Amino acid sequence: MNKLRVVTDSTVWLADPEFAAKHNTVILPLTIHLGTRSYLDGSEISAGDLQPAAGTLSALPVVASPSVDTYTSVLESLTHCSSDILCLHVSGKLCRTVRNARTASETLMGRTNIAVVDSLTTSAGLGLLVEEATRLADEGASLEDVVRHIRYLIPRLYAVVLVEDLAYLQRAGHLSRSQVLLGEMMGIKPFLSLEDGSFVPLEKVRTREQAIEKLIEFVGEFSHLRQLAVLQGSDHLQSDVEILIERVREIFPSCPIVIARLSASVASLLGPRALGLVAYDMPTA
Template sequence: MPDTAAVRVVTDSTACLPAPDGAAHADLWDGLGHGPLVVPLHVVTQDGTLREGVDVSPQDVAARIAGGERLTTSQPATAELSDAYRELVADGARSVVSVHLSGELSGTFAAAERAGHRAMIPVRAVDSRTAAMALGFAAVEAARCAAAGCDTEHVARRAREVAGSAEAVFLVDSLEHLRRGGRLSAPAAALGTALGVRPILGVRDGHVELVQRVRTRRAAVSRLVTIAVERARRATRPAVAVHHLGAPERAAEVADVLADRLGLQPVVTPVSAVLGAHVGPGALAVMVVDRGGHVHDLEPGGPW
Protein backbone atom coordinates (compact mmCIF):
# COMPACT_ATOMS: atom_id res chain seq x y z
CA MET A 1 0.00 0.00 0.00
CA PRO A 2 1.24 3.55 -0.69
CA ASP A 3 2.37 5.75 2.16
CA THR A 4 -0.61 8.09 2.64
CA ALA A 5 1.66 10.74 4.18
CA ALA A 6 4.16 10.69 1.29
CA VAL A 7 2.64 13.75 -0.41
CA ARG A 8 1.38 16.55 1.78
CA VAL A 9 -0.57 19.72 0.98
CA VAL A 10 0.12 23.25 2.19
CA THR A 11 -2.18 26.22 1.72
CA ASP A 12 -2.50 29.68 3.21
CA SER A 13 -4.89 31.32 5.64
CA THR A 14 -6.90 33.12 2.96
CA ALA A 15 -8.44 29.70 2.21
CA CYS A 16 -10.87 30.44 5.10
CA LEU A 17 -10.92 26.78 6.13
CA PRO A 18 -13.19 25.95 9.08
CA ALA A 19 -11.77 24.17 12.11
CA PRO A 20 -11.61 20.40 11.50
CA ASP A 21 -12.80 19.58 15.02
CA GLY A 22 -16.31 21.02 14.68
CA ALA A 23 -19.40 18.97 13.87
CA ALA A 24 -20.83 21.69 11.61
CA HIS A 25 -18.36 20.96 8.81
CA ALA A 26 -17.62 17.30 9.48
CA ASP A 27 -18.42 16.32 5.87
CA LEU A 28 -15.62 18.53 4.58
CA TRP A 29 -13.03 16.63 6.60
CA ASP A 30 -14.62 13.17 6.47
CA GLY A 31 -12.04 10.45 5.88
CA LEU A 32 -9.18 12.92 5.55
CA GLY A 33 -6.19 11.83 7.61
CA HIS A 34 -3.94 14.78 6.82
CA GLY A 35 -5.65 18.09 6.10
CA PRO A 36 -3.75 20.95 4.47
CA LEU A 37 -1.12 22.66 6.61
CA VAL A 38 -2.12 26.35 6.77
CA VAL A 39 0.51 29.12 6.63
CA PRO A 40 -0.76 32.52 7.87
CA LEU A 41 -0.63 35.75 5.91
CA HIS A 42 -0.16 39.03 7.78
CA VAL A 43 -2.29 42.04 8.63
CA VAL A 44 -0.24 45.21 9.12
CA THR A 45 -1.78 47.38 11.85
CA GLN A 46 -0.78 50.38 13.93
CA ASP A 47 0.32 47.85 16.56
CA GLY A 48 2.61 45.97 14.19
CA THR A 49 2.42 43.03 11.81
CA LEU A 50 0.02 40.34 12.99
CA ARG A 51 -0.44 36.77 11.70
CA GLU A 52 -4.02 36.05 10.78
CA GLY A 53 -5.56 33.17 12.66
CA VAL A 54 -2.82 33.50 15.29
CA ASP A 55 -2.55 37.14 16.39
CA VAL A 56 -5.58 38.68 14.67
CA SER A 57 -9.08 37.48 13.77
CA PRO A 58 -11.64 38.63 11.19
CA GLN A 59 -13.62 40.19 14.05
CA ASP A 60 -10.54 42.20 15.08
CA VAL A 61 -10.15 43.45 11.51
CA ALA A 62 -13.80 44.48 11.27
CA ALA A 63 -13.53 46.38 14.57
CA ARG A 64 -10.30 48.14 13.56
CA ILE A 65 -11.75 49.26 10.22
CA ALA A 66 -14.96 50.43 11.89
CA GLY A 67 -12.78 52.44 14.27
CA GLY A 68 -11.14 54.24 11.35
CA GLU A 69 -7.84 52.36 11.25
CA ARG A 70 -6.30 51.79 7.83
CA LEU A 71 -4.94 48.29 7.44
CA THR A 72 -2.60 46.76 4.92
CA THR A 73 -1.59 43.15 4.38
CA SER A 74 1.48 41.16 3.45
CA GLN A 75 2.37 37.68 2.28
CA PRO A 76 4.25 35.16 4.42
CA ALA A 77 8.01 35.46 4.30
CA THR A 78 9.77 32.83 2.24
CA ALA A 79 11.28 31.55 5.48
CA GLU A 80 7.82 30.91 6.95
CA LEU A 81 6.90 28.72 4.00
CA SER A 82 10.28 26.99 4.23
CA ASP A 83 9.54 26.26 7.89
CA ALA A 84 6.21 24.70 6.91
CA TYR A 85 7.89 22.43 4.37
CA ARG A 86 10.51 21.40 6.92
CA GLU A 87 7.76 20.58 9.40
CA LEU A 88 6.21 18.21 6.88
CA VAL A 89 9.57 16.62 6.10
CA ALA A 90 9.95 15.88 9.81
CA ASP A 91 6.48 14.32 9.71
CA GLY A 92 7.49 11.95 6.92
CA ALA A 93 6.50 13.85 3.77
CA ARG A 94 8.51 13.08 0.65
CA SER A 95 6.98 15.83 -1.50
CA VAL A 96 4.68 18.84 -1.05
CA VAL A 97 1.96 20.47 -3.13
CA SER A 98 1.62 24.10 -2.01
CA VAL A 99 -1.70 25.65 -3.12
CA HIS A 100 -2.21 29.39 -2.70
CA LEU A 101 -4.23 32.54 -3.21
CA SER A 102 -4.19 33.98 -6.73
CA GLY A 103 -0.80 35.33 -7.68
CA GLU A 104 -2.58 38.36 -9.15
CA LEU A 105 -3.77 39.30 -5.65
CA SER A 106 -0.80 38.34 -3.48
CA GLY A 107 2.88 37.43 -3.62
CA THR A 108 2.23 34.27 -1.59
CA PHE A 109 2.44 31.93 -4.59
CA ALA A 110 5.76 33.48 -5.64
CA ALA A 111 7.07 33.09 -2.08
CA ALA A 112 6.01 29.43 -2.15
CA GLU A 113 7.94 28.92 -5.37
CA ARG A 114 11.05 30.49 -3.83
CA ALA A 115 10.74 28.39 -0.70
CA GLY A 116 10.21 25.29 -2.82
CA HIS A 117 13.53 25.83 -4.61
CA ARG A 118 15.28 25.71 -1.24
CA ALA A 119 13.35 22.75 0.20
CA MET A 120 14.84 19.36 1.03
CA ILE A 121 12.10 17.60 -0.95
CA PRO A 122 10.25 18.35 -4.20
CA VAL A 123 7.67 21.14 -3.81
CA ARG A 124 5.06 21.86 -6.48
CA ALA A 125 3.56 25.34 -6.03
CA VAL A 126 0.06 25.85 -7.46
CA ASP A 127 -1.48 29.26 -8.19
CA SER A 128 -5.18 28.67 -7.56
CA ARG A 129 -6.16 31.87 -9.43
CA THR A 130 -8.90 32.28 -6.83
CA ALA A 131 -9.43 32.94 -3.11
CA ALA A 132 -11.33 32.06 0.08
CA MET A 133 -13.07 28.66 0.15
CA ALA A 134 -12.73 28.35 -3.62
CA LEU A 135 -9.04 27.95 -2.69
CA GLY A 136 -9.96 26.01 0.47
CA PHE A 137 -12.01 23.40 -1.39
CA ALA A 138 -9.16 22.95 -3.88
CA ALA A 139 -6.63 22.42 -1.08
CA VAL A 140 -8.88 19.95 0.76
CA GLU A 141 -9.59 17.93 -2.38
CA ALA A 142 -5.87 17.86 -3.16
CA ALA A 143 -5.18 16.65 0.39
CA ARG A 144 -7.81 13.94 -0.09
CA CYS A 145 -5.90 12.69 -3.15
CA ALA A 146 -2.65 12.79 -1.19
CA ALA A 147 -4.23 10.79 1.65
CA ALA A 148 -5.36 8.20 -0.92
CA GLY A 149 -1.73 7.71 -1.97
CA CYS A 150 -1.76 9.62 -5.26
CA ASP A 151 1.49 11.05 -6.62
CA THR A 152 2.56 14.69 -6.65
CA GLU A 153 1.43 15.39 -10.21
CA HIS A 154 -2.02 13.96 -9.52
CA VAL A 155 -2.40 15.99 -6.32
CA ALA A 156 -1.31 19.24 -8.00
CA ARG A 157 -3.58 18.55 -10.99
CA ARG A 158 -6.52 17.97 -8.66
CA ALA A 159 -5.91 21.31 -6.92
CA ARG A 160 -5.85 23.13 -10.26
CA GLU A 161 -8.95 21.29 -11.47
CA VAL A 162 -11.11 22.19 -8.48
CA ALA A 163 -9.84 25.77 -8.27
CA GLY A 164 -10.38 26.19 -12.00
CA SER A 165 -14.05 25.24 -11.64
CA ALA A 166 -14.74 27.99 -9.10
CA GLU A 167 -17.39 30.66 -9.18
CA ALA A 168 -16.36 33.24 -6.56
CA VAL A 169 -18.72 36.21 -6.23
CA PHE A 170 -19.14 38.77 -3.48
CA LEU A 171 -20.66 42.05 -2.33
CA VAL A 172 -19.05 44.83 -0.32
CA ASP A 173 -20.46 47.86 1.45
CA SER A 174 -17.67 50.04 0.04
CA LEU A 175 -15.28 49.56 -2.88
CA GLU A 176 -12.77 51.92 -1.27
CA HIS A 177 -10.86 49.18 0.58
CA LEU A 178 -10.33 47.19 -2.63
CA ARG A 179 -9.36 50.29 -4.59
CA ARG A 180 -6.96 51.56 -1.94
CA GLY A 181 -5.30 48.15 -1.66
CA GLY A 182 -4.81 47.92 -5.42
CA ARG A 183 -7.09 44.89 -5.82
CA LEU A 184 -9.61 46.78 -7.96
CA SER A 185 -8.74 49.37 -10.58
CA ALA A 186 -9.85 52.97 -10.03
CA PRO A 187 -12.01 52.95 -13.22
CA ALA A 188 -13.75 49.74 -12.14
CA ALA A 189 -14.30 51.17 -8.66
CA ALA A 190 -15.76 54.34 -10.14
CA LEU A 191 -18.03 52.34 -12.44
CA GLY A 192 -19.15 50.17 -9.55
CA THR A 193 -20.24 53.14 -7.46
CA ALA A 194 -21.85 55.17 -10.25
CA LEU A 195 -25.51 56.12 -9.96
CA GLY A 196 -25.90 54.55 -6.55
CA VAL A 197 -25.78 50.95 -7.80
CA ARG A 198 -24.72 47.91 -5.75
CA PRO A 199 -21.82 46.15 -7.48
CA ILE A 200 -21.46 42.37 -7.60
CA LEU A 201 -17.78 41.47 -7.81
CA GLY A 202 -16.04 38.25 -8.74
CA VAL A 203 -12.61 36.67 -8.82
CA ARG A 204 -12.12 35.83 -12.49
CA ASP A 205 -8.84 34.40 -13.79
CA GLY A 206 -7.12 35.60 -10.65
CA HIS A 207 -8.37 39.20 -10.76
CA VAL A 208 -11.16 41.00 -8.93
CA GLU A 209 -13.65 42.14 -11.56
CA LEU A 210 -16.98 43.93 -11.64
CA VAL A 211 -19.51 41.26 -12.62
CA GLN A 212 -22.81 43.09 -12.51
CA ARG A 213 -24.54 46.17 -11.09
CA VAL A 214 -27.95 46.14 -9.42
CA ARG A 215 -29.97 48.87 -7.72
CA THR A 216 -30.37 47.69 -4.12
CA ARG A 217 -28.56 45.50 -1.64
CA ARG A 218 -31.55 43.17 -1.43
CA ALA A 219 -31.44 42.71 -5.20
CA ALA A 220 -27.68 42.23 -5.05
CA VAL A 221 -27.95 39.46 -2.44
CA SER A 222 -30.68 37.81 -4.51
CA ARG A 223 -28.50 37.94 -7.60
CA LEU A 224 -25.53 36.56 -5.65
CA VAL A 225 -27.67 33.58 -4.66
CA THR A 226 -28.91 33.11 -8.23
CA ILE A 227 -25.36 33.09 -9.64
CA ALA A 228 -24.33 30.49 -7.08
CA VAL A 229 -27.37 28.29 -7.68
CA GLU A 230 -26.93 28.39 -11.46
CA ARG A 231 -23.26 27.40 -11.14
CA ALA A 232 -23.97 24.65 -8.62
CA ARG A 233 -26.69 23.15 -10.81
CA ARG A 234 -24.24 22.87 -13.69
CA ALA A 235 -21.77 21.02 -11.47
CA THR A 236 -21.46 17.26 -11.22
CA ARG A 237 -20.73 17.37 -7.48
CA PRO A 238 -20.90 20.93 -6.16
CA ALA A 239 -19.46 22.30 -2.94
CA VAL A 240 -20.62 25.69 -1.68
CA ALA A 241 -19.34 28.15 0.92
CA VAL A 242 -20.67 31.43 2.29
CA HIS A 243 -18.36 34.03 3.82
CA HIS A 244 -18.95 37.30 5.61
CA LEU A 245 -17.17 39.99 7.58
CA GLY A 246 -19.18 41.10 10.59
CA ALA A 247 -22.48 39.90 9.10
CA PRO A 248 -23.11 36.38 10.47
CA GLU A 249 -26.90 36.65 10.40
CA ARG A 250 -26.90 37.71 6.76
CA ALA A 251 -24.52 34.86 5.87
CA ALA A 252 -26.70 32.34 7.72
CA GLU A 253 -29.78 33.52 5.83
CA VAL A 254 -28.01 33.12 2.48
CA ALA A 255 -26.74 29.68 3.49
CA ASP A 256 -30.27 28.61 4.43
CA VAL A 257 -31.61 29.73 1.05
CA LEU A 258 -28.82 27.91 -0.78
CA ALA A 259 -29.37 24.76 1.30
CA ASP A 260 -33.07 24.82 0.48
CA ARG A 261 -32.56 25.37 -3.24
CA LEU A 262 -29.62 23.01 -3.72
CA GLY A 263 -30.22 20.28 -1.14
CA LEU A 264 -26.72 20.59 0.31
CA GLN A 265 -25.30 22.36 3.34
CA PRO A 266 -22.88 25.19 2.57
CA VAL A 267 -19.75 25.77 4.62
CA VAL A 268 -20.18 29.07 6.49
CA THR A 269 -17.12 30.93 7.81
CA PRO A 270 -15.98 34.51 8.27
CA VAL A 271 -13.80 35.76 5.46
CA SER A 272 -10.16 35.62 6.52
CA ALA A 273 -8.64 38.60 8.32
CA VAL A 274 -6.40 39.42 5.34
CA LEU A 275 -9.23 39.26 2.82
CA GLY A 276 -11.39 41.17 5.30
CA ALA A 277 -8.89 44.04 5.29
CA HIS A 278 -9.52 44.40 1.55
CA VAL A 279 -13.29 43.90 1.40
CA GLY A 280 -14.32 45.68 4.61
CA PRO A 281 -17.14 45.12 7.13
CA GLY A 282 -20.45 43.99 5.69
CA ALA A 283 -18.89 41.91 2.92
CA LEU A 284 -20.81 38.83 1.82
CA ALA A 285 -19.44 36.16 -0.52
CA VAL A 286 -20.48 32.86 -2.06
CA MET A 287 -18.02 30.31 -3.44
CA VAL A 288 -19.00 27.33 -5.61
CA VAL A 289 -16.70 24.62 -6.97
CA ASP A 290 -17.30 21.38 -8.83
CA ARG A 291 -15.62 18.41 -7.18
CA GLY A 292 -16.72 16.30 -10.16
CA GLY A 293 -16.71 12.53 -10.44
CA HIS A 294 -13.07 12.31 -9.43
CA VAL A 295 -11.30 8.95 -9.16
CA HIS A 296 -8.06 8.47 -7.23
CA ASP A 297 -6.22 6.70 -10.03
CA LEU A 298 -3.07 5.54 -8.27
CA GLU A 299 -0.17 5.76 -10.68
CA PRO A 300 2.86 3.50 -10.38
CA GLY A 301 6.29 4.87 -9.64
CA GLY A 302 6.04 6.35 -6.16
CA PRO A 303 4.86 9.67 -4.73
CA TRP A 304 7.08 11.92 -6.86
Protein backbone atom coordinates in the same frame (compact mmCIF):
# COMPACT_ATOMS: atom_id res chain seq x y z
CA MET B 1 9.49 9.15 4.82
CA ASN B 2 5.85 9.95 5.53
CA LYS B 3 3.10 10.68 3.02
CA LEU B 4 2.75 13.85 1.02
CA ARG B 5 2.44 17.00 3.14
CA VAL B 6 0.17 19.91 2.21
CA VAL B 7 1.11 23.52 2.93
CA THR B 8 -1.40 26.35 2.57
CA ASP B 9 -1.98 29.84 3.96
CA SER B 10 -4.29 31.59 6.39
CA THR B 11 -6.67 32.94 3.75
CA VAL B 12 -8.07 29.39 3.69
CA TRP B 13 -11.40 28.49 5.31
CA LEU B 14 -11.81 24.91 6.45
CA ALA B 15 -15.13 23.52 7.64
CA ASP B 16 -13.45 21.61 10.47
CA PRO B 17 -11.40 23.92 12.74
CA GLU B 18 -9.28 20.91 13.72
CA PHE B 19 -8.62 19.83 10.13
CA ALA B 20 -5.01 21.04 10.00
CA ALA B 21 -4.10 19.36 13.28
CA LYS B 22 -5.76 16.08 12.29
CA HIS B 23 -4.00 15.89 8.93
CA ASN B 24 -0.67 17.61 9.67
CA THR B 25 -1.55 20.37 7.22
CA VAL B 26 0.71 23.41 7.52
CA ILE B 27 -1.11 26.76 7.46
CA LEU B 28 1.27 29.68 7.13
CA PRO B 29 -0.20 32.92 8.48
CA LEU B 30 -0.25 36.14 6.53
CA THR B 31 0.53 39.29 8.52
CA ILE B 32 -1.95 42.12 8.96
CA HIS B 33 -0.39 45.54 9.48
CA LEU B 34 -2.86 47.84 11.19
CA GLY B 35 -1.54 51.25 12.09
CA THR B 36 1.76 50.78 13.90
CA ARG B 37 1.02 47.20 14.96
CA SER B 38 1.25 43.86 13.18
CA TYR B 39 -0.83 40.74 13.76
CA LEU B 40 -0.68 37.15 12.56
CA ASP B 41 -3.81 36.27 10.63
CA GLY B 42 -5.96 33.71 12.41
CA SER B 43 -4.21 33.56 15.77
CA GLU B 44 -3.95 37.26 16.63
CA ILE B 45 -6.62 38.95 14.51
CA SER B 46 -9.88 38.02 12.80
CA ALA B 47 -12.25 39.71 10.36
CA GLY B 48 -14.38 40.80 13.31
CA ASP B 49 -11.52 42.99 14.54
CA LEU B 50 -11.62 45.09 11.37
CA GLN B 51 -13.92 48.05 11.08
CA PRO B 52 -15.92 49.52 8.17
CA ALA B 53 -13.81 52.02 6.25
CA ALA B 54 -13.68 55.50 7.77
CA GLY B 55 -11.15 58.29 7.58
CA THR B 56 -7.84 57.95 5.76
CA LEU B 57 -6.41 54.93 3.98
CA SER B 58 -3.63 54.75 6.56
CA ALA B 59 -6.24 53.53 9.06
CA LEU B 60 -6.99 50.47 6.90
CA PRO B 61 -5.09 47.19 7.15
CA VAL B 62 -2.28 46.12 4.87
CA VAL B 63 -1.70 42.43 4.15
CA ALA B 64 1.78 40.90 3.90
CA SER B 65 2.50 37.36 2.69
CA PRO B 66 4.88 35.00 4.50
CA SER B 67 8.43 35.88 3.47
CA VAL B 68 10.68 33.76 1.29
CA ASP B 69 12.84 33.06 4.35
CA THR B 70 9.79 31.84 6.27
CA TYR B 71 8.82 29.53 3.44
CA THR B 72 12.37 28.24 3.07
CA SER B 73 12.55 27.43 6.77
CA VAL B 74 9.18 25.64 6.79
CA LEU B 75 9.83 23.66 3.62
CA GLU B 76 13.31 22.68 4.76
CA SER B 77 11.90 21.32 8.02
CA LEU B 78 9.32 19.29 6.08
CA THR B 79 12.00 17.65 3.93
CA HIS B 80 13.07 15.68 7.01
CA CYS B 81 9.68 13.95 7.29
CA SER B 82 8.32 13.87 3.75
CA SER B 83 9.72 13.44 0.25
CA ASP B 84 6.72 15.15 -1.38
CA ILE B 85 5.28 18.58 -0.54
CA LEU B 86 2.35 20.40 -2.10
CA CYS B 87 2.09 24.17 -1.55
CA LEU B 88 -1.48 25.17 -2.38
CA HIS B 89 -2.15 28.86 -1.98
CA VAL B 90 -4.41 31.86 -2.43
CA SER B 91 -4.49 33.37 -5.90
CA GLY B 92 -1.18 34.94 -6.82
CA LYS B 93 -3.06 37.92 -8.25
CA LEU B 94 -4.33 38.82 -4.78
CA CYS B 95 -1.01 38.68 -2.90
CA ARG B 96 2.60 37.49 -3.17
CA THR B 97 2.13 34.21 -1.31
CA VAL B 98 2.50 31.88 -4.32
CA ARG B 99 5.45 33.86 -5.67
CA ASN B 100 7.32 33.61 -2.35
CA ALA B 101 6.56 29.89 -2.08
CA ARG B 102 7.96 29.27 -5.57
CA THR B 103 11.12 31.24 -4.84
CA ALA B 104 11.67 29.27 -1.64
CA SER B 105 11.02 25.92 -3.33
CA GLU B 106 13.71 26.65 -5.92
CA THR B 107 16.34 26.80 -3.17
CA LEU B 108 15.46 23.23 -2.18
CA MET B 109 15.38 21.81 -5.70
CA GLY B 110 16.90 18.34 -5.79
CA ARG B 111 16.42 17.73 -2.06
CA THR B 112 12.71 16.94 -2.22
CA ASN B 113 9.74 17.05 -4.58
CA ILE B 114 7.85 20.32 -4.14
CA ALA B 115 4.90 21.46 -6.24
CA VAL B 116 3.57 24.99 -5.86
CA VAL B 117 0.02 25.46 -7.16
CA ASP B 118 -1.83 28.75 -7.54
CA SER B 119 -5.45 27.96 -6.60
CA LEU B 120 -6.74 31.09 -8.37
CA THR B 121 -9.18 31.38 -5.47
CA THR B 122 -9.25 31.88 -1.70
CA SER B 123 -11.27 31.26 1.47
CA ALA B 124 -13.76 28.37 1.10
CA GLY B 125 -12.64 27.69 -2.48
CA LEU B 126 -9.06 27.19 -1.32
CA GLY B 127 -10.36 25.13 1.59
CA LEU B 128 -12.16 22.71 -0.69
CA LEU B 129 -8.97 22.20 -2.71
CA VAL B 130 -6.91 21.66 0.44
CA GLU B 131 -9.42 19.10 1.70
CA GLU B 132 -9.36 17.25 -1.63
CA ALA B 133 -5.56 17.27 -1.79
CA THR B 134 -5.35 15.96 1.76
CA ARG B 135 -7.91 13.23 1.08
CA LEU B 136 -5.88 11.97 -1.87
CA ALA B 137 -2.64 12.19 0.12
CA ASP B 138 -4.23 10.11 2.90
CA GLU B 139 -5.16 7.52 0.27
CA GLY B 140 -1.53 7.33 -0.85
CA ALA B 141 -1.79 9.25 -4.13
CA SER B 142 1.41 10.55 -5.68
CA LEU B 143 2.27 14.24 -5.79
CA GLU B 144 1.74 14.26 -9.55
CA ASP B 145 -1.72 12.71 -9.26
CA VAL B 146 -2.76 15.14 -6.52
CA VAL B 147 -1.60 18.16 -8.54
CA ARG B 148 -3.40 16.84 -11.63
CA HIS B 149 -6.65 16.45 -9.67
CA ILE B 150 -6.38 19.89 -8.09
CA ARG B 151 -5.80 21.52 -11.47
CA TYR B 152 -8.89 19.68 -12.72
CA LEU B 153 -10.99 21.11 -9.87
CA ILE B 154 -9.79 24.72 -9.99
CA PRO B 155 -11.85 25.80 -13.05
CA ARG B 156 -14.93 24.23 -11.45
CA LEU B 157 -14.89 26.71 -8.56
CA TYR B 158 -16.74 29.99 -9.01
CA ALA B 159 -16.91 32.97 -6.66
CA VAL B 160 -18.75 36.30 -6.50
CA VAL B 161 -18.73 38.91 -3.75
CA LEU B 162 -20.55 42.10 -2.81
CA VAL B 163 -18.24 44.77 -1.39
CA GLU B 164 -19.74 47.27 1.05
CA ASP B 165 -16.55 49.18 1.92
CA LEU B 166 -15.04 50.60 -1.27
CA ALA B 167 -11.99 52.05 0.47
CA TYR B 168 -10.76 48.52 1.17
CA LEU B 169 -10.66 47.89 -2.57
CA GLN B 170 -8.73 51.13 -3.02
CA ARG B 171 -6.25 50.15 -0.33
CA ALA B 172 -5.75 46.79 -2.06
CA GLY B 173 -5.22 48.53 -5.42
CA HIS B 174 -8.44 47.37 -7.09
CA LEU B 175 -10.08 50.83 -7.29
CA SER B 176 -8.83 54.38 -7.73
CA ARG B 177 -9.70 57.16 -5.30
CA SER B 178 -11.96 58.80 -7.88
CA GLN B 179 -13.85 55.52 -8.37
CA VAL B 180 -14.33 55.19 -4.62
CA LEU B 181 -15.61 58.77 -4.27
CA LEU B 182 -18.01 58.34 -7.19
CA GLY B 183 -19.25 55.02 -5.87
CA GLU B 184 -19.83 56.36 -2.36
CA MET B 185 -21.55 59.47 -3.70
CA MET B 186 -23.93 57.41 -5.84
CA GLY B 187 -24.41 54.68 -3.24
CA ILE B 188 -23.01 52.02 -5.54
CA LYS B 189 -21.77 48.70 -4.22
CA PRO B 190 -19.57 46.70 -6.62
CA PHE B 191 -20.53 43.11 -7.33
CA LEU B 192 -17.30 41.29 -8.18
CA SER B 193 -16.51 37.96 -9.78
CA LEU B 194 -13.31 36.03 -9.15
CA GLU B 195 -12.07 35.22 -12.63
CA ASP B 196 -8.70 33.65 -13.37
CA GLY B 197 -7.57 34.65 -9.88
CA SER B 198 -8.57 38.33 -10.04
CA PHE B 199 -11.63 40.14 -8.74
CA VAL B 200 -13.30 41.84 -11.70
CA PRO B 201 -16.44 44.02 -11.75
CA LEU B 202 -19.51 42.02 -12.68
CA GLU B 203 -22.33 44.44 -11.92
CA LYS B 204 -23.18 47.35 -9.64
CA VAL B 205 -25.98 47.37 -7.10
CA ARG B 206 -27.28 50.01 -4.73
CA THR B 207 -28.92 47.93 -2.00
CA ARG B 208 -28.40 44.68 -0.14
CA GLU B 209 -31.75 43.49 -1.48
CA GLN B 210 -30.50 43.87 -5.05
CA ALA B 211 -27.29 42.10 -4.09
CA ILE B 212 -29.18 39.13 -2.63
CA GLU B 213 -31.15 38.80 -5.87
CA LYS B 214 -27.92 38.89 -7.88
CA LEU B 215 -26.45 36.17 -5.68
CA ILE B 216 -29.53 34.02 -6.24
CA GLU B 217 -29.24 34.60 -10.00
CA PHE B 218 -25.61 33.52 -9.78
CA VAL B 219 -26.57 30.24 -8.09
CA GLY B 220 -29.33 29.62 -10.63
CA GLU B 221 -26.79 29.51 -13.45
CA PHE B 222 -25.43 26.15 -12.29
CA SER B 223 -26.79 22.76 -13.21
CA HIS B 224 -24.64 20.43 -11.09
CA LEU B 225 -23.98 22.35 -7.89
CA ARG B 226 -22.05 20.10 -5.50
CA GLN B 227 -21.38 22.56 -2.68
CA LEU B 228 -22.04 26.21 -1.89
CA ALA B 229 -20.25 28.39 0.65
CA VAL B 230 -21.64 31.68 1.90
CA LEU B 231 -18.75 34.06 2.62
CA GLN B 232 -19.12 36.71 5.30
CA GLY B 233 -16.92 38.52 7.77
CA SER B 234 -19.27 38.16 10.72
CA ASP B 235 -20.30 35.16 12.80
CA HIS B 236 -23.84 36.52 12.94
CA LEU B 237 -26.16 35.36 10.16
CA GLN B 238 -28.21 38.34 9.01
CA SER B 239 -31.85 37.90 8.03
CA ASP B 240 -31.23 38.61 4.34
CA VAL B 241 -28.52 35.95 4.27
CA GLU B 242 -30.97 33.49 5.81
CA ILE B 243 -33.40 34.37 3.00
CA LEU B 244 -30.62 33.80 0.47
CA ILE B 245 -29.95 30.33 1.89
CA GLU B 246 -33.66 29.46 1.87
CA ARG B 247 -33.98 30.54 -1.77
CA VAL B 248 -30.91 28.52 -2.75
CA ARG B 249 -32.32 25.42 -1.05
CA GLU B 250 -35.44 25.79 -3.16
CA ILE B 251 -33.25 25.52 -6.27
CA PHE B 252 -30.82 22.88 -4.98
CA PRO B 253 -32.49 21.11 -2.06
CA SER B 254 -29.76 18.47 -1.70
CA CYS B 255 -26.75 20.78 -2.09
CA PRO B 256 -24.65 21.22 1.09
CA ILE B 257 -24.48 24.90 2.13
CA VAL B 258 -21.79 26.05 4.55
CA ILE B 259 -21.18 29.43 6.20
CA ALA B 260 -17.55 30.44 5.72
CA ARG B 261 -16.18 33.30 7.77
CA LEU B 262 -13.64 35.42 5.95
CA SER B 263 -10.15 35.44 7.39
CA ALA B 264 -8.71 38.78 8.44
CA SER B 265 -6.44 38.72 5.39
CA VAL B 266 -9.32 38.29 2.93
CA ALA B 267 -11.44 40.82 4.85
CA SER B 268 -8.53 43.25 4.57
CA LEU B 269 -8.84 43.01 0.78
CA LEU B 270 -12.64 43.13 0.53
CA GLY B 271 -13.75 44.78 3.76
CA PRO B 272 -15.25 43.09 6.83
CA ARG B 273 -18.82 43.55 5.56
CA ALA B 274 -18.25 41.71 2.28
CA LEU B 275 -20.80 39.07 1.37
CA GLY B 276 -20.14 36.42 -1.24
CA LEU B 277 -20.58 32.90 -2.53
CA VAL B 278 -18.22 30.16 -3.62
CA ALA B 279 -19.83 27.51 -5.81
CA TYR B 280 -18.41 24.09 -6.67
CA ASP B 281 -20.14 22.90 -9.82
CA MET B 282 -19.33 19.54 -11.36
CA PRO B 283 -21.41 16.75 -12.87
CA THR B 284 -21.40 13.52 -10.92
CA ALA B 285 -19.30 10.76 -12.38
